[in-house]
Amino acid sequence: MTTVEQDSPVVPETMTGIYLPGDSTTERRTVSVPTPGPGQLLVEVGAAGICGTDISYIYREYKTHRGIDGPAYRGVVSGHEPSGRVVAAGPNCARFTAGDRVIVYHIAGCGLCDNCRRGYYISCTADSRESYGWQRDGGNARYVLAEERTCVPLPEELSYIDGALIACGFGTAYEGLRRIGVSGEGDLLVVGLGPVGLAAGMIGRGMGARRVVGVELSEVRRTWADSLGIFDATVSPDEADALLTEMTGGAGFGFTIDASGSAPGRTTAVQHAAEWGHVSFIGEGGRFDTEVSDTLLHKQLTLHASWVTSLQAMSDLAHNLVAWGLRPEAVVSDRFSLDQAEEAFALAAGGSRGKVVFVSNSVR
Template identity: 70%
Template structure:
């Protein structure tokens, strides 16, 4: 580790809608650990709602609280040092860091779903130092190969938002015979649109309340139509598909109206995927659910194998997640980056070492 400094500055979130830079020691990898030089680190909506704005527990109520560590759970970078016992990865390898560390022994962990570990799950940026600093100490078992064709920004987006969208669409069975409706065109919704296009959806339709986000989504080149939310949205989706609705719908808004639209605009025998956090679900049961014979999928992030699969698929599809990034900042401007991500950002906001703006 002679080439790495002994000290670094990382981003700390005090919980009062600000972001601070603090001094930290550069860690040294122990058994089974690697030191990752960060290439990019994304800002996630869950960090905004549950840490940046001061809600100290997951979902703002209970669960594992933020422990005052370096923020950021969407890291990607290059390994610069490896501890004893590291076998698959080594210095020079480019990696995505799966943002949860699980026990590795329970059934969920053995399936690669560290997010659902019930025995001491910890998240980078929540309970252990995250990616908003020049270096990150990571467990080797949480590293996923980053293909050479993808950038570090691509990798950071795959680490959470794109992985979340991919899992929701995999479970819902997107294919070339299915029209896809994406409700909510924030970063995860943009990811869903891009992945849906890659998976071969016949038509990809987006619905969003904010005009600026609709305009940004239209530049992604993956949506056949981008509609404003409103009372006529479900009927417009039915007209656009010519099949009475979309065979697959995914709600990325996490709102009651968004989820209702995802159900109402689904075609008969359709599949509805819910990935947006928070809020509640309210629906009429008979006509909306039973009589249309809908299947509802609830999905929370993705697994390690699926994240690796997604990275390879994106290369094969010729798609680059970084296209949904509207703003990039250096670590020293983390306060501006978080304020934008928590306010009127059009697309995804990321932190990139050395980025000027």
């Protein structure tokens, strides 16, 4: 028997879920609203983001993940960036109850391996590992069935949109910046100003970086980034070598992070890192080739490769954002209802200015 508070809304028997056939379209299907089992929560989704990996590896073609053998999309309700309000808790739930506001970490790991015990469900290699929106139903529906162990509290000061952004992109950026120890002891260079790069700029500002500078190919995205007041300057890749050298007097940036996932972007992040600098790669896909001696060894660089974040770091980030007075929602350029899924995914795939999210007006 599930527990439902008296003031919880009546949960319908069916709902609409958004599926991705893999041919750059979306499909709406009527599905049953699930009943939470032991250790599970039924979460009414307040907001859910569209991630770049959804576009690259599912929306356009879902046969494989990153073009190699891997955890391909299994034809489930899409969306791995949900946040919302618990409406029902199954047996044996120990932390969350109906009415609690939560962020859903987007991987349900086995919970037993070393990576899971450290909170890095993303790196779980057990056969039972499932990603929301990839191998199990995700958040692009009115409700999502979530394992309680994958949920973290959403502070009252933050909106459901804030929570949806923390669920993936902001968590990914935070982990990459934590790895390189961003602080007021150096400037931060962010390469690639899509949603994750915007997140890196905002969080880097919160972590105290002296200056935050961005590099982005798209003029539309540079203009959007400039309007947010996050960056001290943004430049195009064509101007980057000259302008970044001028900004730092040739000394380079103490901290650099690549969110572009491109070979040129990674090269920019490495080449403009200062001596003894710290470089973080968080963008998926592509390759990286470099001359080693002068570029890496002689500059004494530390290079980190980071994949998403941990449950604990995601929870810490939510509280830090409140303390810093920062709202991830600021990077959202476009909001849609689930009824507009076709338009929303097309915009996200076509180069939106900032983040694209689904928002429910019924969740308070």
